[in-house]
Amino acid sequence: MxxxxxxxxxxxxxxxxxxxxxxxxxxxxxxxxxxxxxxxxxxxxxxxxxxxxxxxxxxxxxxxxxxxxxxxxxxxxxxxxxxxxxxxxxxxxxxxxxxxxxxxxxxxxxxxxxxxxxxxQDRPKRCFHVKEPVCIINPFFHQEKRYDRFLLALPAPELTLTYLLDYPGKEIPTQLAQFSFDNSFDFASELATARSYITESEYETVFKLIGKSIEDCLILAKGPVDLQWDNEPARHKVLDLLGDIHTMGRPVKGHFIGIRTGHKDNNQLCQKLQMQIKEVL
CATH class of the missing domain: 3.30.230.20 (lpxc deacetylase, domain 1)
Structure with a gap:
């Protein structure tokens, strides 16, 4: 309901x-x-x-x-x-x-x-189900070498989000986070508290963009950082993906798999999924 x-x-x-x-x-x-x-x-x-x-x-x-x-x-x-x-x-x-x-x-x-x-409320949920696979692939370059970002949406009975964080320069260790949003998942304790982060090399660029609100951001430097979980950065990427998927305007059922992706990739995927909604309607 x-x-x-x-x-x-x-x-x-x-x-x-x-x-x-x-x-x-x-x-x-x-x-x-x-x-x-x-x-x-x-x-x-x-x-x-x-x-x-x-x-x-x-x-x-x-x-x-x-x-x-x-x-x-x-x-x-x-x-x-x-x-x-x-x-x-x-x-x-x-x-x-x-x-x-x-x-x-x-x-x-x-x-x-x-x-x-x-x-x-006295009305059944109106969910959008991913009907067929949708994939986004975007290239980027690090030290003159090409890498790719992948975001895939697959049909699935429940919402599952998988994220592989893999920085080419290994500023953050490669890590994985995956959550299925079924009745047993405790969103408030397992994902909602995952903090946004920037790397030390991004500090000046991000400071110019967001000013003193950077004080609320987790800064990952080379020294020890007090993380809630070893994979907190990957969990935050899942949190971002969840929020961006919800720009669809209603609950979505499907398995989303992101590798190195961010907001722009999430948005592109949602635009493609919107075409599925139009076809279903």
């Missing part, structure tokens, strides 16, 4: 560009509403529904854009919504930017939504 929250709840954090605070307010919504963002700071409070054709990747994060109305940095919030199995929410935003919470993880959003209470 579809699911929403019992009561309104909110959380606040710094915007991803590090310039100002931002607040999101979660509101219960009727069945079949889906996930709808509301720009409270703009005249008329325009809405941006969560739809794959609105998804954009123009920086190091995912955004939703409808008629120049922007909702920036959606992946960690949408991962929280997807991980908790929520179908219907109105999400009011006080600025273009979803706030950074809990070291660029989903933990703060999950805590807020759980405090609001989850409630079943």
């Amino acid at each position: 579809q699911k929403t929250i019992k009561q309104t709840a909110s959380c606040t954090g710094i915007g991803i560009t590090g310039q100002t605070d931002s607040t999101v307010i979660f509101h219960p919504a009727p069945p079949d509403t889906g996930i709808v963002f509301i720009r409270e700071d703009l005249p008329g409070k325009p809405e941006v529904p969560c739809r794959p054709d609105y998804a954009r990747v123009e920086a190091r994060w995912t955004s939703l854009v409808n008629n120049d109305i922007r909702i920036e940095h959606t992946e960690h919030l949408l991962a929280a919504i997807a991980g908790l199995g929520l179908d219907n929410l109105k999400v009011s935003v006080s600025s273009p930017f979803i706030p950074v919470v809990s070291s660029f993880s989903s933990r703060g959003f999950v805590q807020t939504l759980l405090q609001a209470g989850l409630v079943l």
Whole structure:
């Protein structure tokens, strides 16, 4: 059955560009509403529904854009919504930017939504099932040598996400993370708290992009780093993938396998999956 929250709840954090605070307010919504963002700071409070054709990747994060109305940095919030199995929410935003919470993880959003209470609704879930394999392959270069990023979606009865993190320069050890989102999976403890990260060599570039919000980011240097799990970076990649898949606007059933991939690859795959939805409809 579809699911929403019992009561309104909110959380606040710094915007991803590090310039100002931002607040999101979660509101219960009727069945079949889906996930709808509301720009409270703009005249008329325009809405941006969560739809794959609105998804954009123009920086190091995912955004939703409808008629120049922007909702920036959606992946960690949408991962929280997807991980908790929520179908219907109105999400009011006080600025273009979803706030950074809990070291660029989903933990703060999950805590807020759980405090609001989850409630079943009298309508069955509307899921999208991957009908046939879809693959994205994108090349990149490291020290003048070509490598490839792979993202594959396969038919499967439940949502399963697999990620192989494999940096050519081995700045981070190769690691694997895989989770199946069935009734036994504890999203809040196993995945929601996985923090975003950057490598030491990326610091200056990322600082220019996100400013002081970099203070909330896990920086992986050559020395020892206090990780929650040995594969926390790979887990965060799974978290990002979950949030980006949820730009589809409804739960997705399928097995997604990513190797070295990121937001742009996730977005490209969702655009291809959208064509399957159109064919099914």
